[in-house]
Amino acid sequence: QVQLQESGPGLVKPSETLSLTCTVSGGSISSYYWSWIRQPAGKGLEWIGRIYTSGSTNYNPSLKSRVTMSVDTSKNQFSLKLSSVTAADTAVYYCARAPSSVAGGDYWGQGTLVTVSS
Amino acid sequence: QSALTQPRSVSGSPGQSVTISCTGTSSDVGGYNYVSWYQQHPGKAPKLMIYDVSKRPSGVPDRFSGSKSGNTASLTISGLQAEDEADYYCCSYAGSYTFDVVFGGGTKLTVL
Numbered sequence: 001q002v003q004l005q006e007s008g009p010g011l012v013k014p015s016e017t018l019s020l021t022c023t024v025s026g027g028s029i030s031s032y033y034w035s036w037i038r039q040p041a042g043k044g045l046e047w048i049g050r051i052y053t054s055g056s057t058n059y060n061p062s063l064k065s066r067v068t069m070s071v072d073t074s075k076n077q078f079s080l081k082l083s084s085v086t087a088a089d090t091a092v093y094y095c096a097r098a099p100s101s102v103a104g105g106d107y108w109g110q111g112t113l114v115t116v117s118s
Numbered sequence: 119q120s121a122l123t124q125p126r127s128v129s130g131s132p133g134q135s136v137t138i139s140c141t142g143t144s145s146d147v148g149g150y151n152y153v154s155w156y157q158q159h160p161g162k163a164p165k166l167m168i169y170d171v172s173k174r175p176s177g178v179p180d181r182f183s184g185s186k187s188g189n190t191a192s193l194t195i196s197g198l199q200a201e202d203e204a205d206y207y208c209c210s211y212a213g214s215y216t217f218d219v220v221f222g223g224g225t226k227l228t229v230l
Contacts, residue, residue, distance in 0.1 A: 035219070044121065045156075045164065045207050047219040058217055061119065094163060101170050103219045104154050104209035108163040 002027040004095050004109035012089075012116050018082040022095030022109060029053055029076045033098040035105050036069065036080045038091040046091075050098050051078055085116045119212045122147060122222035129228040135196040138225045140208030141189060146220055148189035150211040155184055155193045158205045158224075167206075168193060195227070203229040 008020035022034065036048040049059035051069040059067045063082070071078040082089060092113050096105025123141040130136040140147065140155075147153055153171045156164035166175050168184035171191065181197045191210070195202055208222040 037221075044224040045209075045221040047209075047221060050219070058219075060218065098219075101152055102154050102166065103150075103152050103211045103217075104156060104164070104166070104207075104221065106166050106169070106175065108165075111163050 002097060002107045004097065004107060006093060006095050006109045006112040008112065008114070010113060010115060012085055012114060013118050014086055014116055015084055018080070018085050018089060018114055018116070020080045020093055020095075020112065020114070022078050022080075024076045024078075024097070029071065029073055029078065033100070034071065034078045035096045035098040037094045037096060037104070037108075038089075039094070039111075040088075040091040045104075047104070048080065048082075048093075087116050090114065090116045119146070119218055119220045122208055122210060122220055124206075124208060124222040124225045126223075127226045127228065129230055130195075130198045131230045132198050132200065134198050135194060136198060136227065138193045138195075138206055138208075138227070140191040140193070140210075140222045142191075142210060142212075142220070143189055145214060146189075146210045146212035147186065147191050147208075149214075151186070152211050153184065153186055153191040154209045155182075155191075156207045156209065157202075158207065164207060198229050200229050203227055 035050040068081040092111040098105040155168040172184040212220040
């Protein structure tokens with residue numbers, strides 16, 4: 001059973017960079033797309049982007065200028081960086097495995113709350 | 119890309135059937151047979167219920183079914199049970215050749 005776990009600071013200051021890592025266990029990270037999705041409190045899901053294990057990426061056009069994703073196959077991890085954050089970036093951030101036929105992902109992490117505040 | 123359009127809320131009594139619609143465009147729902155549906159209970163991560171428009175992952179009851187016609191996908195839940203009360207989100211690829219991903223705005227299902 002594949003399991004994903006998000007980790008990173010729960011509090012980020014405005015204008016700084018949000019950094020999160022997702023650790024995959026119970027299976028290899030190879031040969032899959034891996035996604036980040038976020039959800040502000042009381043609101044819907046927003047796709048941030050995805051990365052293939054080769055390093056190829058797709059980003060949400062509305063966030064593209066601020067998003068960087070990377071993958072470390074040796075550690076079975078992939079990461080998200082979101083720069084120049086504002087209060088509007090406060091949300092629960094999820095990582096997910098995203099096979100080609102499952103756009104939103106089949107296995108999800110439990111999510112981690114990131115608050116942007118000074 | 120714009121979020122897919124779902125009704126904000128639907129409701130039904132135990133044992134009844136409900137259908138949740140998800141309307142997009144020819145660039146997303148209408149253009150790909152990769153619509154998926156997620157169930158989310160409060161404070162929990164979304165759970166995949168339907169993928170490839172109508173396929174169920176192992177362990178998902180056959181009370182849940184999916185379909186698509188043109189630019190609109192639908193999730194039908196038959197034999198409603200109290201534990202089905204949750205938020206439901208549809209999801210699709212979007213864009214031509216970019217394979218971006220777009221979610222619906224979500225639908226709150228209330229079991230009366």
